[in-house]
Amino acid sequence: MSKILIISGSPRQSSVSIRIANFLTKELEKDPLLEIERIDLRQDFLPPIQKVWSAKDQASDAGKILFSxxxxxxxxxxxxxxxxGSYSSSMKNLLDHFPRPLYENKVFGIATGSTGAMGGMRAAQQLISLVVALFGILSPRLLVTPHMDKKFNAESELIDESFSKNTAVFLKEFLWLLRKIDSGKE
Structure with missing residues (x-):
């Protein structure tokens, strides 16, 4: 069984991008061969980084849960x-708290959104650089979501059917890569 962690990077209580994370979670939970966990930075808040927790026992109590x-x-x-023009500083703060070996050789997917026409493309470009720096394996298909407030309603339902192909292909490509990498592990 493959384990997928979805990190929702917005710390705002009125987050719109949480709708994307919720939608992806619901879609992935349909697959019985997947185990889905979440980190929601509206609740799973860490203080500004002072040092990298290189081992779980060095982390705060909240950090130990996230580390796991x-x-x-x-x-x-x-x-x-x-x-x-960038991804959330809360996302960067979270990822910087933990050592690089936690990320190495894990498959990463990137989903961004904005209420404007660019869909978070500049944030996606910077997240690509971050994944490479973490030695992650990046799924080349991105989910860039322009006008995200018009694509997903407050219940995280996709309301713009023309966007359904984007989400389906994004998840298909991510899962294909994840399964290929998982099947090659010893």
Missing amino acids: KLERADGILLVSPEYN
């Missing part, structure tokens, strides 16, 4: 809004 989730994950979906 990262440790168990075979694949990680990063979902972030675009803030001023």
Whole structure:
């Protein structure tokens, strides 16, 4: 069974990008061969980083829970809004708390969104660089979501049917890569 961790990168209580994370979670939960966990930065908040927790026992109590989730994950979906041309600082803060070996050789998918026409493309480009720096294995298909407030309603349902192919192909490509990598592990 493959374990996927979905990290929702917006710390805002009124987050719109959480709709993308919720939708992806619901879609992935339909597959009985997947185990889905979540980190929601609206609740799973860490203070600004002072040092990397290189081992679980060095982490705070909250950090130990997050450490375990990262440790168990075979694949990680990063979902972030675009803030001023970048992904959320809360996402960066979270990922920086933990050592690089937690991320190495894990499959990453990137989903971004904005209420504008670019869909978080600049955030996605920076997340690509981050995944490479973490020695993750990036699924080349991105989910870039322009006008995300018009694609997903407040209940995280896809309301723009023309976007359904984008989400389906994104998940298909991510899962294909995840399963190929998982099947090659010893």
